Amino acid sequence: MMYRNLYVSRLLCTVCVATMVAFPFSVRAQIPGTIPFGGPVVWSMPCTCSPPLWWVIVGPPRGGVFSYALGSQAFRNYNMPLIGIWALGLYVPVGTCWFWFIICVPLPVQGTITPVVGSSLL
């Protein structure tokens, strides 16, 4: 009985390891409720009624229009949302950016970039 349990344990362990080795990219590290994005930052400007948010446009391959809280970036190179860099990360599909133009006017966003974002050097 003990040998049988040992055999089953070894078999399970081997299957697990083999699965991880064979399909390493099938594991998704996405946080529930977040959506991945990535591409070059092609425009950014401050949300002058809602600091420290910036209004950011990311180009293809997986871009969009986002808001981003300045300084919230958790991964290098800590230079979001500056034009010319490439960014890769997650956003949540809610957000806002208000810009002062006689009154505070909302600029549209597809979501807010989370701290889970990394960026290239300049």
Added chain:
Amino acid sequence: MIHNQGKKTLLWMILSVFVYIPTATHAEDLQVTTNLVSGDRSEEVRVLQKALNAIPGLQLTTFGPGSPGNETNFFGALTRRAVISFQEMYAKDVLAPIGLTRGTGYVGPMTRQKLNELTRGQAGVPRTTTAPVSRENGSTQTQNTGPVLREGSGGVNVYAGDEGLESYQDNIVSTIRSLFRSSRDITVDDIPEFTQDELSLRGMTVSFGSVGASVGMSVTGVAPNQTYRIHFGDTYHLANVPGDAQSIVFKVPSIPPAVYDVAVSNSDGAVSRTRPFSVVSANTDGIRITDARPKEVEYGDEVTLTGSGFTPADNIVETAFGRITNLESNRDGTELTFTFKPKQVSMAAQFGRGPDTDPHETPITLRVFNANGVSDFFEAFTLVI
């Protein structure tokens, strides 16, 4: 044996003189080499005015400052009007490639290219007249396989990628302004979409190097078994550089120390955006920034960097908001002053911020490029909006 060695050395010195002497730019050429905009004050503006005055029908004015023979160093309304006329006169070459129909008055790379072609008298001639310059082991690179250094841009508009992004950004600003005025709700669909560049230069392994150093480039759109051109401004290009999967590796060719706008192009004429790259001599002491004043900066303020290794001219400050080019240092190369007016905050600066709203405080990191190399990143000041 020693006698032969001496002869070889003498021959080499003579060859070097013949190779380097012709690299001087013609002093009488009216070549505009930097981007210019209304309000600029520099000798380049005088060159621009002379170039415009040399084109029939584009004289700034027939008398007084700006007239032929009375060109000034100030880019004012007369200069701007003449630039717009020039751009619209040559709209097919200057405006159409970047999707514009009306002149802007901004002297960017396309305007400069056309202007320089016309004032040079013949199109397509490189800015400098040089003998072949790539001379590893004393021989000129003329083989058909492997990278080959050539003068000029090979007919490619090296700045087309930069102009595409600039044009997109101008489009964003004008779209937002008109949407604000329309007083209707703005949606994501109203925001112009950015078209992916066929070739996109994502980064380089180093930002400076001496002749022979290896440089890696990460470029989307690059494929194995194809060759590309690496451009060094519009002055030189390395042709026949093999690509790999989304990357290119090249060796710094034998070109004069300077900062070059490096870009990649393919055989279809697609060109990436540029990045500054400094070709340095082996014995440079480099650049060091030790201080920046003031510590709090608003849009349009002057900033002075203190340090060492700044060259008398052609310094570039690269900030997170773009590059500020053609900067002159003080006499001993210890101070560099520039005006900070990033396009991204121009609207915010114009309209101000909402009432009872805290200011945006953005830390600005920058570095300096010149023929001495590149400084380390320096946390210079806080931009207050």
